[in-house]
Amino acid sequence: MSVSKDDLRDLYAGRLGWDKTKAIISGPKDDDRFETAVEVLQEQVSWPERILMPLREHLYVVESGGERVVKCDCGHEFGDWRRNWKLSALIIARDDEASLEEIYPGLRRPDPALCEVREFICPGCGSLLDVESVPVGCPIVFDALPDLDTFYAEWLGRPLQGVRRCEDLTHEITSRWGQAEL
Amino acid sequence: MTTLENRPDSDRRGDDGTDTGRRGLGEGGATLAEMLAQRRRQLTETGCYAGITDPHVLAEDPVRAELFHSRIMAALIAGRETTRLVSASPFVREVAELAIGIYTPEGDNIAQSIGIQVHIRCMGEVVQWMIEHDYEHAVGIEAGDIFWCNDPSVAGLHPADVYDLLPVFHDGELIAWVCTVTMEMDIGAVSPGCMPIANVERATDGIRFVAEKVGTEGRLRHDIELKIQYSLDMSDIFLLDRKGATAANLKVADEIGRMIGEFGLDYFKTATRELIEVERRNQIARLRQRTVPGRYRNVVPLEYYMADQPVSWLPARKDHIRLVPIEMRIDGDGALTLDFEGAGEWGWHPFNATPSGMWGGFAFTLVQSIAYDGRANLGSLLPVDLRLPLGSVLNPEDVRPLATASIWAPVIDIFSLWCAMASNAFFMRGFREEMFTYRGGSGMQMAGYDQYGMRRPLLAAPTGNFGSGATGVCDGIDAGGSLITAEIDLGNAEIWECFMPYLDLGRRLEPYSVGWGRFRSGACVPTAAMLHRSTQTIAAGVVGGAAEFILPNVGLGGGYPGGKRFNVVMRDTDVPARIERREPLFHELGHPAHPTYEMLDAEVTHPHHMAPPMEVNDHDILVTAIGSPGGYGDPIERDLDAIRVDLDDGLADRQIAEDVYCAEVEFDDAAKEWRVDPQGSARRRDAKRAERLARAVPVEDWWRRSRRRLLDHDIDPMLSEMYASSMRLSEPFTTEFKEFWALPEDWTPGEGRP
Numbered sequence: 018m019s020v021s022k023d024d025l026r027d028l029y030a031g032r033l034g035w036d037k038t039k040a041i042i043s044g045p046k047d048d049d050r051f052e053t054a055v056e057v058l059q060e061q062v063s064w065p066e067r068i069l070m071p072l073r074e075h076l077y078v079v080e081s082g083g084e085r086v087v088k089c090d091c092g093h094e095f096g097d098w099r100r101n102w103k104l105s106a107l108i109i110a111r112d113d114e115a116s117l118e119e120i121y122p123g124l125r126r127p128d129p130a131l132c133e134v135r136e137f138i139c140p141g142c143g144s145l146l147d148v149e150s151v152p153v154g155c156p157i158v159f160d161a162l163p164d165l166d167t168f169y170a171e172w173l174g175r176p177l178q179g180v181r182r183c184e185d186l187t188h189e190i191t192s193r194w195g196q197a198e199l
Numbered sequence: 200m201t202t203l204e205n206r207p208d209s210d211r212r213g214d215d216g217t218d219t220g221r222r223g224l225g226e227g228g229a230t231l232a233e234m235l236a237q238r239r240r241q242l243t244e245t246g247c248y249a250g251i252t253d254p255h256v257l258a259e260d261p262v263r264a265e266l267f268h269s270r271i272m273a274a275l276i277a278g279r280e281t282t283r284l285v286s287a288s289p290f291v292r293e294v295a296e297l298a299i300g301i302y303t304p305e306g307d308n309i310a311q312s313i314g315i316q317v318h319i320r321c322m323g324e325v326v327q328w329m330i331e332h333d334y335e336h337a338v339g340i341e342a343g344d345i346f347w348c349n350d351p352s353v354a355g356l357h358p359a360d361v362y363d364l365l366p367v368f369h370d371g372e373l374i375a376w377v378c379t380v381t382m383e384m385d386i387g388a389v390s391p392g393c394m395p396i397a398n399v400e401r402a403t404d405g406i407r408f409v410a411e412k413v414g415t416e417g418r419l420r421h422d423i424e425l426k427i428q429y430s431l432d433m434s435d436i437f438l439l440d441r442k443g444a445t446a447a448n449l450k451v452a453d454e455i456g457r458m459i460g461e462f463g464l465d466y467f468k469t470a471t472r473e474l475i476e477v478e479r480r481n482q483i484a485r486l487r488q489r490t491v492p493g494r495y496r497n498v499v500p501l502e503y504y505m506a507d508q509p510v511s512w513l514p515a516r517k518d519h520i521r522l523v524p525i526e527m528r529i530d531g532d533g534a535l536t537l538d539f540e541g542a543g544e545w546g547w548h549p550f551n552a553t554p555s556g557m558w559g560g561f562a563f564t565l566v567q568s569i570a571y572d573g574r575a576n577l578g579s580l581l582p583v584d585l586r587l588p589l590g591s592v593l594n595p596e597d598v599r600p601l602a603t604a605s606i607w608a609p610v611i612d613i614f615s616l617w618c619a620m621a622s623n624a625f626f627m628r629g630f631r632e633e634m635f636t637y638r639g640g641s642g643m644q645m646a647g648y649d650q651y652g653m654r655r656p657l658l659a660a661p662t663g664n665f666g667s668g669a670t671g672v673c674d675g676i677d678a679g680g681s682l683i684t685a686e687i688d689l690g691n692a693e694i695w696e697c698f699m700p701y702l703d704l705g706r707r708l709e710p711y712s713v714g715w716g717r718f719r720s721g722a723c724v725p726t727a728a729m730l731h732r733s734t735q736t737i738a739a740g741v742v743g744g745a746a747e748f749i750l751p752n753v754g755l756g757g758g759y760p761g762g763k764r765f766n767v768v769m770r771d772t773d774v775p776a777r778i779e780r781r782e783p784l785f786h787e788l789g790h791p792a793h794p795t796y797e798m799l800d801a802e803v804t805h806p807h808h809m810a811p812p813m814e815v816n817d818h819d820i821l822v823t824a825i826g827s828p829g830g831y832g833d834p835i836e837r838d839l840d841a842i843r844v845d846l847d848d849g850l851a852d853r854q855i856a857e858d859v860y861c862a863e864v865e866f867d868d869a870a871k872e873w874r875v876d877p878q879g880s881a882r883r884r885d886a887k888r889a890e891r892l893a894r895a896v897p898v899e900d901w902w903r904r905s906r907r908r909l910l911d912h913d914i915d916p917m918l919s920e921m922y923a924s925s926m927r928l929s930e931p932f933t934t935e936f937k938e939f940w941a942l943p944e945d946w947t948p949g950e951g952r953p
Contacts, residue, residue: 025629028631028632028672029631029671029672031672031673031717031718031838031841033672038632038672038673041632042632042633042670042672046485046488046489046630046633048488050628050629050630051628051629053629054628054629055629070491070627071626071627071629072626072627073623073626073756073757074626074671074717074755074756074757074831074832074833075756075757075833103898104898104899104902105898106898107891107892107895107896107897107898108895108896108897108898108901109891109894109895109896110901110905118792119858120715120759120859121750121762121763122711122790122791122792122854123790123791123792123793123794124762124763124765124767124791124792124794124805124824125711125712125762125763125765125791125826126762126763127748127749127750127762127763128748128749130748130915131500131502131520131748131749131915131917131918132748132749132750134750134759136891136895137898138891138892138895140892142888143887143888143889143891143892144757144833144888145757145833145834145835145891146756146757146833147754147756147757148754148757148758148759148760149752149754150749150750150751150752150753150754150760151498151500151749151752152498152500152520152522152749152918152921153908153914153915153918154905154908154909154914154918154922155498155522156935156936156939156940157898157939158496158497158498158752159494159496160495160496160497160620160623161493161494161495161496161620161623161624161627162493162494162495163491163492163493163627164491164492164493164494164531167492167493167531168491168492168493171492171531172487172491172492172531183493183494185494187939188938188939191902191938191939191940191941192938192941194899194902194903194941195940195941196941198903198906198941
């Protein structure tokens, strides 16, 4: 059973009543959900680029100038989806007691000697896009690298134009930064 | 046909004494070993369970198939309730840590009852272990035989989970196994409790049954019963659980007999195997419907604080952290691989995972996240590949010498974070309502003389106090987030108080346990137990997750993970005097920076999750406050009315509303209600965005600063050792780590900061 665009829009916004929400949670999953979701989201953004995939809250992989880039709903672009978008964001690193206490007071505070709470901020709109809590020194986590071509060609049966090999290219950024350190 | 009336003819003799010509117990006289080898070969050659490339028997008559499956499920659920009703253990009766399943002769799970779904594959692994060790001939397998296993080096997640296995025969042929698991409060482990931490060698794990035949003809052997009575403080509880499990297994076996009478043996055999193959196909279909192919990642630090544990195997006395990177790959064909390349080394502690334990963890996670239609079985796991580096904390070379009391700890942490990874896949596919996260928790366990003067291990495990993570469309459920067993609850305080020499001081939802977000996680319920009428008691940590000082990375889409979990131990309290003066006691935590227990006059300590054993006395108070999993989305986008409701319900305070959610709130003294000002809130939120942009730096700047710390070895020595451990086991991890930080080829983690 399909979920209507109106219901899906309200579901995502947290505005759908509990009865309907519960029915969607508990019911059989709809095969056309992805298409409906992309339609809903495409109508909500102010820019014209085609959404290929919603990546996370606020972020999408879009077709832009023949490339596939990560874009915020505010319009800010983070570059090729195969490079971890977090490296092109702003960061607030909570790595001392004072900054951690702002979020986790008293007994709830993690130990800054061991734990770093990284907040990734969109440079365009100031939205908090991700909170990463990891050991100090841990490389930034590349949460999700969707295989867009396999998905569109083999799972949806409508291939995208111009196949791009799905590989992690984040090292291109860190390598450039590393060169500057030499 | 009943289970007991039909004897197997392993001696080639039928019921009438004639030679049946049977070599083995299996189909057509095949040995179980031959059947197991054939099943494995068929899966490899065809990719399909039992070589069923065209499952059609169930599909030809769907009504009959549905009736068949319903009969199996009804028998299993009734069997589970049988065990609960016989049992006297609060773990089983109150918390309901039990389940029952039916297996093929080769140990492949066909169906599971509701309950703790961890053991779907694990109990079958015991059957396969028995087959591989030629129990058919060397030990003998007959109708009515009772086998017990609780040794995690065979299968399972800790010795406290005891498996009761019963073979089911029809006309001399072994046609199925029925297996029940219950969690035991006492297995004779070193004090305290049944999941002891000061425990690094196998002997201190407690009594272990290595897939042993302990009964025949449906009756427990007298010598085994005596062994239990002489080995356990709570032998009565243990034996009653076994009786419950045996009754349940026999009840299900009888029902199988009736089903064969109605459906026919051929249908039973074919349909049970098709149930597995159809579920395998359904699992692939679900993955293809709800996820997106690609690569997903997360990292799990496992914190092990063993330096102060009073153990005699001295090499174990060391604090250390192990990193477990998780990479999930979903292929175009819907197959799912979990690769743990880079996991750190195993250690002398009871918290190493095992391949069986990891499969157990993935079993309950898949059942709760994807395969939740009541048809989960081995087929749910067949499209999955786990890659567990040998020698790592997930796959020690030899588990047998090790204590295994808390395999749970790494398993829960790892699959909690897997939920966050799967949530990213659900999000991308549009199924935001399927997103959720989970987080394990640790507490305190005790041992000593109870209020009746009896010496007992005292593990209270009210595991229904976890809040669940937020979904992508609504808040998580308060105190409703146990991933392990969906039906679990806290149990009645009054029942626990009958078993434990303590009084429950309060059961209140704790607002600061929450993971903040546009949708927040559910809140947790801390436990606060005051010792009461004990005469001599020790307490120590009990570990249901290995995260302590590092928050698990379970925030989703801008949501935060819940705060740090913590213990509080209050000794020499002034509670007796307060009671005498009729003054308030401590019932809820209050603000974590100035908790309400500070009103008590007491000696207060905050031991970590692996608290070494300590003596506690009457009126001492043990508090455990667990942390929730992740919130979803930017907290400053939270609906204002939801904030108001949280304030009115005591699930947020002014600080949370103003500083985290950036809402302008005021308490209306006259109406005794909170008010939220939309305009003021909008201004606060605009200001917050501006503050973030002013305060944040480009990641490149942060990267340079962090890289410099690594080059200078300016990190905690435990983290240096953590990275070194992963690098000792994994060249790919080493390469990628150095590549990310652009470190010189000859860089090593060093000793950490002096």
